[in-house]
Structures are given as C-alpha cells and as structure tokens.
Amino acid sequence: MALTGRAGLLALAGTLVVGLLLPSGWAVLGLLAALLALVVTDVLLAGPVRHLLLTRAGDTSVRLGESATVTLTVGNPARRRVRGSLRDAWPPSAGAAATRHPLDVPAGEWRRVQTVLRPTRRGDRPAHRVTVRSLGPLGIAARQGSHEVPWRVRVLPPFHSRRHLPSKLARLRQLDGRSAVMVRGQGSEFDSLRQYVGGDDVRSIDWRATARAAEVMVRTWRPERDRxxxxxxxxxxxxxxxxxxxxxxxxxxxxxxxxxxxxxxxxxxxxxxxxxxxxxxxxxxxxxxxxxxxxxxxxxxxxxxxxxxxxxxxxxxxxxxxxxxxxxxxxxxxxxxxxxxxxxxxxxxxxxxxxxxxxxxxxxxxxxxxxxxxxxxxxxxxxxxxxxxxxxxxxxxxxxxxxxxxxxxxxxxxxxxxxxxxxxxxxxxxx
Amino acid sequence: MSATTPAALPTARAATTADRTAAQLWRTLRMPVAVLLLVLLGGLLLAAVGGGRPDGYLDPRAPGPAGSRAVAEILRDQGVVVDLVRTSATMSARARPGDTMLVALPDLLSDSQVRAVGDSGADLVLAGPAAPERFAPALVAAGPTDSGVRAPGCPLPAARRAGPADAGGRSYSVDTGTQEQTRDLGVVQCYAHDGLASLVQLRSARGALVTAVGNPAVLSNQRLAEEGNAALALGMLGRSPHLVWYLPSADDVPARDQRSLYDLLPDGVVWGLVQLCVAVLLLALWRARRLGPVVTEPLPVVVHATETVQGRARLYRRSGARDKAAAALRAASLQRLVPALGLQRRSEPATVADAVSARTTRTSADVLVLLYGAAPADDAALVGLADDLDELEREVRRP
The missing domain is CATH 3.40.50.410 (von Willebrand factor, type A domain)
Structure with a gap:
C-alpha cells in the first residue's frame, strides 16, 4: 500500500476546517476516520498488482559503451484497469536511462515498457525487481507490489584496439605473400607449384618440376599455419x-x-x-x-x-x-x-x-x-x-x-x- | 620501463569541480542577504518609531518628557510622601484607607490586582483606564474624544482651582441604571466636550473616591507646566499626606493569574495544529514510500598501480634514505647512459667516466663523483643531484 500526495492535501484542507469551523478533537478524529475510509476504499478499488503477468525480452549482451534495450511486457489478467507507475530497477552501473515509467493497462490487455541501458562497467548486469504502484480511482492511495522478472545483460569488453586490426592484417598479408614478393625462409612452408610469370624471383624456380612439366615452374611459400x-x-x-x-x-x-x-x-x-x-x-x-x-x-x-x-x-x-x-x-x-x-x-x-x-x-x-x-x-x-x-x-x-x-x-x-x-x-x- | 609522454596524463587538476567559489556563492546569496537585512532594519525602525509607550511613562523617577518626576518632586516639596510601589503585594502592604493611590497603568492589572487595589480602601486616581468599570462598576468608558485644553465646567475643587487644563483622550460617563441607583455616588464630571467628560470622579461602594483621568498627559513632565495642569495634578494627588504611586512592573502578575501561551491560544489554532500534524504525517508517509528497494552495486576494489611506488617514496623520505634514493637515481641514469655511450653493461666506473668526459666538457673526476660519489648530505643536495644527472644525460645525448 502507498499513499499519494492527495491524501496529505486532503488532511491539509482539513486543517482549515478544524481551525476555522470545528475546533475540537472530535473533528480531528472524524476527519481522520473519513480519510481512512477513503484510503481503504481506494486501495480496495485499485487494480491488483499481484496478478500482473510480466515478461522480458530484448538484448542480452552489449559492448561496453553501446546501449541495449530491454522490453518489459506487462499483462493485466484482472477485471480492473491498472493505472499508476512502474519501476524497472537495475544496478547503477547498468546505466538505465529512466527506470520509472507511467503505466496504464486496461483489463485483459498488455502494455510494453522499454528500458534503455547504457552500462558503465564490464560484466553481468542482472535486473533487480519490477515494482508496480497501482492507483485507486480517487488517486488517494495505491496498491504496491514487486515482481521478480529475471534478466541479465552481459556487458562485453569494448575491444577498443579493433582500430589496430586493419594495419596488422596488412602486415600479416605481407607475410602471407598475397600482396608482396615471397621468399623462402624460416617461418614459411611449401604451398604449391605454379607457372613462372615475369617478375618472380628466379631463386624460387623449382628445377625438378620444371623438368617434368616442360614449363618453368616456381614454388610458392606461405607462412606456417595451424600453430x-x-x-x-x-x-x-x-x-x-x-x-x-x-x-x-x-x-x-x-x-x-x-x-x-x-x-x-x-x-x-x-x-x-x-x-x-x-x-x-x-x-x-x-x-x-x-x-x-x-x-x-x-x-x-x-x-x-x-x-x-x-x-x-x-x-x-x-x-x-x-x-x-x-x-x-x-x-x-x-x-x-x-x-x-x-x-x-x-x-x-x-x-x-x-x-x-x-x-x-x-x-x-x-x-x-x-x-x-x-x-x-x-x-x-x-x-x-x-x-x-x-x-x-x-x-x-x-x-x-x-x-x-x-x-x-x-x-x-x-x-x-x-x-x-x-x-x-x-x-x-x-x- | 617503457617511455611515455607525461603530458598525456593529468598533471594539474582540471576545472571540473562542482563546488562553487566564494564569488559565485556571494553572487547567489547577496539578494537574499540584502532582503533579510532590509527586513531586519525595517523591523527595528518600526519598533523604534512606533513601539508602545515611551520610556518612563508616568514614572515618578523619570526625567524624560513622558515621565512624571516633576509632579512627584513638587508633591514631595509640599510634604506629601510619594511612595512608589511596583508590585501588588507591596501596594497592599503600603496603602491604607485615607491614602491617595495613583494607578499608573490600570489596564495592565489582572482582576485580582484590581480587587486588591479596591480592597486597600485608598482614594484612587486612574490614569486613562480603558475599562474603568473594573474599579467602580458605575463608571464606564464613553469613547475617545479630541485632546485639547478645556475649561473645567464642574464643581470639583481641584479642577476649579486649576482652571483650563489638558483634557480629552478617553472620556467617561456614569451608568446610573445599575444596582447603585439609590445610593448617592457623588458624581462630578469635568472637562466635558460634546457631553463627554474626560475627568470623572465618583465615590465607590466602599466610600473611597475614584477619579478617572482621561488624559494622563497632565501628569507628564512635558505638559505639567502648561495651562492648569500642575494645579490639577497637585489637586488630585496631593489630597492626603501619603501618595501610593502604583506603577506595576512587567513581572507584577500574581502566580494564580499567570496563564501560559497555550491558555491564550484559541481552540481553533490548537486543534488546527493537531490536524496539521496529521497532514504532515500523511505527506511524510507519501514521500517516504519508495517505489521498490534501493539497488546495491557490487563495486570493484580500486587499487592504483602507482601506490606501491608512492609508498616506497614515502618510506625513503621518512627514513631519510638519501643513499638509497641517490643510488636508484644514479643506477637509472647509468642504465640509460651506458648504451648511449656504446659501452658494455658492466663497465668499470673509470671507463664510464672517461667516456662521458670525452663527450662533454666535464672532467672525468667530476663525472666520477656525480655518478659514483657519496650519498648526498641533505634533501637539497639530493634534489641537486637529480638535476645534475638530468643535465649530464642531456649533454651526453647532445650531438
């Protein structure tokens, strides 16, 4: 159960009534009783929180520095409308943009609530609880309850050094002989034989193969693989x-x-x-x-x-x-x-x-x-x-x-x- | 260790602080402070200008314009014993039937004090009472009149002797329709204006004279010398040899008449406050109820990698380990110098010194002292040694 500001405002208005019209202790008690009756009525008439059906969907992993979206679906199987607010609680380092959402689910319907996460730390970020506050028709009091809706967003290492990858791959290709002249040496192994074309290193001519094929053949080499x-x-x-x-x-x-x-x-x-x-x-x-x-x-x-x-x-x-x-x-x-x-x-x-x-x-x-x-x-x-x-x-x-x-x-x-x-x-x- | 550019690191604290400077604080606060000062000054000014009665009002010791020292002195000169009393207890002890009693602030007296004043049996002179019926039931207030000098127009001996005097202020009349109708009250009404008398004398049920003076200014130092004021005052106060001057002090309230602030508050305020507490409680409940619990964060431990280095530096410093510090600095310099000079790593000191002096203008002996000498004697020497090593490295690297 939770009160709203209206309950306090009503009591505040009661101050004027007691102060100016009915200055007695009975008036205070009477007002309190009336307010209590209103609160109880409002709570009884509010849509039930306990029976809400909550499920999650959305991203399960995100690279550090990027944002993930987790969608919470709220279903209301009861016969009364659930109107109020919802808090989808996450740890601070999950970087949830807004955890409080207004909620209005008519009876028998579903509504989606999206939480955008921008995590600030690597690691697993589990969702905490979902708390729903369902206001009564008078807006004086509300029912409040929590649901455990497990979800986990894995925050992956950012891999900032990706930007170095193209230059290092270029170096690797040089080793590989795909873009540059290839000479036999340590760290390379025999790859294949092919016909000699102008510009090939004469030292890589395989004379035995040339004799068999009646054409000039060269050996090609590639770096050792499967290390x-x-x-x-x-x-x-x-x-x-x-x-x-x-x-x-x-x-x-x-x-x-x-x-x-x-x-x-x-x-x-x-x-x-x-x-x-x-x-x-x-x-x-x-x-x-x-x-x-x-x-x-x-x-x-x-x-x-x-x-x-x-x-x-x-x-x-x-x-x-x-x-x-x-x-x-x-x-x-x-x-x-x-x-x-x-x-x-x-x-x-x-x-x-x-x-x-x-x-x-x-x-x-x-x-x-x-x-x-x-x-x-x-x-x-x-x-x-x-x-x-x-x-x-x-x-x-x-x-x-x-x-x-x-x-x-x-x-x-x-x-x-x-x-x-x-x-x-x-x-x-x-x- | 790998070489890094120190410039890439935060060397000074960037201006990212969220705290406000004193100047910003002043800019924010100066308007509220000015308003507060203005309100305070205005309040003081109003209190000084319009606040209550001036000091020494009808006080026989006060020489100020509102005081009454003059009339008291004159009375004493004429043989009247002027007896200033400040509390109702002393008043009851001093006043006897046949005495004259001036009640300087009749409206401040509580009902029991008024009764005590009546019980004393003394003739009463009331200075401007707003509710004279408390002293004599037949005497009632008739509303304010304009102040001014008027002729007495009555047979009261004192008034007749005085002639025209200050009058006006409050006026009084006698309600003859009360229970004392049959008795002769001996009513004298003086200084009337439009039928409203500002000085009324009558005899109370106990036989004592009660005189209500609508304009107490006749007794004040300022106005005493004007018109017939002095004669009127002396006539009223000097009728008997003993004058009890009852000027109640601020704390002259009998214990059973004292009431707390709570008694004085109207019920509406009291119960309204109770209801206000209820409202505040409800508002507090509204604000206190959280939408779900606080979520905790398992935080990683923060250990800075430089902490061990800084700890060791503090240990060096506290124990004054200049030898160790100097050795570390020299070893680090040598480690950079020796490859630059093209020498073996474990070269003899003399070899290194010769190689360095060949590259620089320094003598071999100087270099030997700098690189392999004794530990510095004090911290200043250590600082100098560090600078010298830097300079030496620069000289060696210079082409």
Whole structure:
C-alpha cells in the first residue's frame, strides 16, 4: 500500500476546517476516520498488482559503451484497469536511462515498457525487481507490489584496439605473400607449384618440376599455419591494480582480443585460459568465425580477485593441455615479488615445451613520477619510480634468460605491441 | 620501463569541480542577504518609531518628557510622601484607607490586582483606564474624544482651582441604571466636550473616591507646566499626606493569574495544529514510500598501480634514505647512459667516466663523483643531484 500526495492535501484542507469551523478533537478524529475510509476504499478499488503477468525480452549482451534495450511486457489478467507507475530497477552501473515509467493497462490487455541501458562497467548486469504502484480511482492511495522478472545483460569488453586490426592484417598479408614478393625462409612452408610469370624471383624456380612439366615452374611459400596460441589471463591481485582509469585486466583483455583476431585470420588455433587460483574461464576449439564472440562472452564476467596467483597450478593446467608446442601468451604484471617467488621457480617445464610470451601492462603514472624534479618530495618519488623501473628490468632480464619473450607497454600501446611481437615471431618461424 | 609522454596524463587538476567559489556563492546569496537585512532594519525602525509607550511613562523617577518626576518632586516639596510601589503585594502592604493611590497603568492589572487595589480602601486616581468599570462598576468608558485644553465646567475643587487644563483622550460617563441607583455616588464630571467628560470622579461602594483621568498627559513632565495642569495634578494627588504611586512592573502578575501561551491560544489554532500534524504525517508517509528497494552495486576494489611506488617514496623520505634514493637515481641514469655511450653493461666506473668526459666538457673526476660519489648530505643536495644527472644525460645525448 502507498499513499499519494492527495491524501496529505486532503488532511491539509482539513486543517482549515478544524481551525476555522470545528475546533475540537472530535473533528480531528472524524476527519481522520473519513480519510481512512477513503484510503481503504481506494486501495480496495485499485487494480491488483499481484496478478500482473510480466515478461522480458530484448538484448542480452552489449559492448561496453553501446546501449541495449530491454522490453518489459506487462499483462493485466484482472477485471480492473491498472493505472499508476512502474519501476524497472537495475544496478547503477547498468546505466538505465529512466527506470520509472507511467503505466496504464486496461483489463485483459498488455502494455510494453522499454528500458534503455547504457552500462558503465564490464560484466553481468542482472535486473533487480519490477515494482508496480497501482492507483485507486480517487488517486488517494495505491496498491504496491514487486515482481521478480529475471534478466541479465552481459556487458562485453569494448575491444577498443579493433582500430589496430586493419594495419596488422596488412602486415600479416605481407607475410602471407598475397600482396608482396615471397621468399623462402624460416617461418614459411611449401604451398604449391605454379607457372613462372615475369617478375618472380628466379631463386624460387623449382628445377625438378620444371623438368617434368616442360614449363618453368616456381614454388610458392606461405607462412606456417595451424600453430597453437594459448592466451592466459592472470586474474590475480596484480591484475586488479588500476592503471589510469581501468584495471590492468581490462587492458590485458583488449590486447588478448586483438591478438586473437589477428591469429584467427592467420589460420592459427587460439585458446583462452583465465586463472588465478583456479580456472576462471576457458575457451578452446573454436573456429575462426566463432572465436571472437566466444572470447568476449568468456571475458565479460571476469573480474580480478584479490588473491595471489597460483603459478604452479597455472603451469600445470597449461601443461595438461594437448602436448603440441604452443605460443603461450601470459598477460600478467611484471612485479618483482610475484614473478620471482611464483613464476620463476615453476617456469622450466613450461618453457621447455612451449614458447612463453609475457605481456605486461606498464604504468604511465610511474614514468610521470620518475620525471619528478624540483623539490625533495618529487625527487624521492622519482627515486622510488627509478627503483621500480630497475626492478622490473632486472626481473624481465631474468625471464628473458629463460627464453621468455617480454612485451611491456602502457595500456593503450600494449595491444599493437603484442600484435607486432606475434607477427615477428611468426615471421621468424618461432611459433 | 617503457617511455611515455607525461603530458598525456593529468598533471594539474582540471576545472571540473562542482563546488562553487566564494564569488559565485556571494553572487547567489547577496539578494537574499540584502532582503533579510532590509527586513531586519525595517523591523527595528518600526519598533523604534512606533513601539508602545515611551520610556518612563508616568514614572515618578523619570526625567524624560513622558515621565512624571516633576509632579512627584513638587508633591514631595509640599510634604506629601510619594511612595512608589511596583508590585501588588507591596501596594497592599503600603496603602491604607485615607491614602491617595495613583494607578499608573490600570489596564495592565489582572482582576485580582484590581480587587486588591479596591480592597486597600485608598482614594484612587486612574490614569486613562480603558475599562474603568473594573474599579467602580458605575463608571464606564464613553469613547475617545479630541485632546485639547478645556475649561473645567464642574464643581470639583481641584479642577476649579486649576482652571483650563489638558483634557480629552478617553472620556467617561456614569451608568446610573445599575444596582447603585439609590445610593448617592457623588458624581462630578469635568472637562466635558460634546457631553463627554474626560475627568470623572465618583465615590465607590466602599466610600473611597475614584477619579478617572482621561488624559494622563497632565501628569507628564512635558505638559505639567502648561495651562492648569500642575494645579490639577497637585489637586488630585496631593489630597492626603501619603501618595501610593502604583506603577506595576512587567513581572507584577500574581502566580494564580499567570496563564501560559497555550491558555491564550484559541481552540481553533490548537486543534488546527493537531490536524496539521496529521497532514504532515500523511505527506511524510507519501514521500517516504519508495517505489521498490534501493539497488546495491557490487563495486570493484580500486587499487592504483602507482601506490606501491608512492609508498616506497614515502618510506625513503621518512627514513631519510638519501643513499638509497641517490643510488636508484644514479643506477637509472647509468642504465640509460651506458648504451648511449656504446659501452658494455658492466663497465668499470673509470671507463664510464672517461667516456662521458670525452663527450662533454666535464672532467672525468667530476663525472666520477656525480655518478659514483657519496650519498648526498641533505634533501637539497639530493634534489641537486637529480638535476645534475638530468643535465649530464642531456649533454651526453647532445650531438
């Protein structure tokens, strides 16, 4: 039950009656009783809320930064009209434009209510409750009740680094030999024989085939295909730290998505593993067309947890996969303590079987601190930042001695840097 | 560490604050403040100009225009004991039958005080009463008349001696149709104008004289010297050797006559307020009822990646670890300088110093002190060291 402003206004008008015409306690009681009777009548005559039929339809996933529309259908099976207001409640980060809607459903009819969501954060956004307030015919009081109408909008990672994809694909095509001259070398495999045309490199003439075919034949080459790439997202505490405005994990996801899109075009098999102390998400065996949707769906609900990553468990999980040699891209932080105490001791079996690439999100804020000069506080900050930089470099060098590739870049530069390193590895045939 | 452009980061706080500056606040508030001041000033002005009776009204100690010190002094000179009383208790103790009592503010007295005044048995002089029937039932107010100087026109000895005097103001008449019809009231009506007398004397049921003065200005310092005012005042107040000057004070209200504000309010206001409370309660219920519960948000933890670096900087600073700070700064500089000089990473200090001095104007010894010297002695030296290292790097990089 709920009152409206009219009940208060009526009582306020009663003040004049009591004050000027009937100054007594009985008048107050009488007015109260009359008002109560009106309220009870109004509530009894209001359309019932409990029996409303509510269903939802609309978008179930949306890229961060875009808007989704969820439609709520309200059916009124009762014999009385339901008139009033409706609130479709969502968590604040779902970014619902307007959650309160006027509602007027005649008996036996349906009405649609649309809520436009513009989420402000990645992850799953569940709808809360739908609350309906049904006014009585006098508009003095209303029935109010809530319905649970479950719905979930999955907010996908924004994949800002998409804009880098065309240039990286152009580089990939160069490797592929589709648009540029192709020479045999590391990282390429025999593709086919075809007739010599003017301009082909004479070094690629296959004399044995030429002898058989009575025409000059050349061999063509293409980059190695069907290599395996495993993207490993570290969702431990180091990924929770914020660089700029977003956690490291978000920047890591962006880089992973660009790399996955590129590798899928290059014909490589891409898999994803998210791990802190247990497997948080896993994507395997997707074809090139279904890979990206599967990846963003898997990444969307991931949040960094405030636990120390269990690197030995992570390595064991990676090794338990099929034994093919893979490029393992670990997206993690290059903080000295976790790497030296967690990763380095368990690194040996991993680098023996796979090529490990550590992609880490650098913090531009540290560079700003390192440039601080002028007064004691700034210089101490600069010294601490310099020490942090030296530590990172030392740890990076220790990893590189184990044959680990390191990509260290600030959030906005990490995706292209990682893609470039992948292309370089591919060109060098080290996948 | 990767190189970044510091300019891309927020270095100063942008002007996005929603707080208002003092100037904006003043611009918003100056009109309301001005209106408030105006209202306050206006109220004070009105209170000063038109507020109530002037100070010392009919006070025998007050020398001001409205006071009555002059007549009191004259009376004393003539041997009359002027006895100022401020409460009804003292009044009852002092006044005896045969005394004269001036009731300066007769309308302020409560019914019980009026009874006490009558019970004292003294002859009463009432200064401009609005309801004289409270003191003598036969004496009634007859409405206001114009103030002015008039001839007495009556046989009252004091008035006859005084001749023309200030009159007017309130006027009185005697209601002879009451129960005291049969008794001789000894009514004297003086200074009449259009048949309305502004000074009336009669004898009460107890035999005491009751004189109502419609224009109390005759007793005031300002008007005492005019016309026959002084003679009239002395004649009225100086009839007996003991004059009780009853000027009730503000708190001169007997306990049983005191009433609370609540008693004075009309019923309509009281019950209207009760009904208003009901209305406010209903309005509060209206506003308090939410359309569904508040939805909570599971918020992510915010840990800034630079926090560990800043924490370490504060530790350096608090413990005065200039040696560690200087070593870090030098190591970072060397790490950038050594590849630029084309040297091995683990070169000897002397080799590095020689290579640097070959590129710059500095001597090898200076460079050695700068890059490998002792820790700075104080914070200022540390700041200087950081600047020197920067300068050295710039010199080396300069072609």
């Amino acid at each position: 395996r790439i495993l993207l490993v997202l570290d969702t431990g505490r180091t990924s929770a730290a914020r660089v700029g405005d977003a956690p490291r994990l978000d920047a890591a996801m962006d880089a992973a998505l660009l790399l996955a899109a590129l590798a899928a075009r290059a014909g490589d098999q891409v898999a994803l593993l998210a791990y802190d102390r247990r497997v948080r998400a896993r994507v395997e065996g997707e074809s090139a067309t279904t890979l990206l949707p599967a990846l963003v769906q898997a990444m969307a609900p991931l949040e960094a947890t405030l636990v120390e990553t269990d690197y030995s468990g992570m390595v064991a999980t990676i090794l338990s996969r099929a034994g093919h040699r893979s490029l393992v891209v670990l997206l993690s932080a290059l903080d000295p303590a976790p790497v030296e105490e967690g990763l380095l001791p368990v690194l040996a079996p991993l680098v023996r079987r796979h090529q490990l690439l550590l992609a880490t999100v650098g913090d531009p804020g540290v560079a700003v601190l390192a440039a601080g000069r002028g007064h004691a506080e700034a210089v101490y900050d600069a010294a601490a930042a310099a020490r942090a930089g030296l530590d990172r470099r030392r740890v990076g060098e220790r990893l590189e001695r184990h044959g680990v590739q390191i990509v260290d870049a600030p959030p906005e530069r990490l995706p292209p840097a990682l893609a470039d390193r992948y292309l370089a590895l591919k060109a060098a045939g080290r996948l």
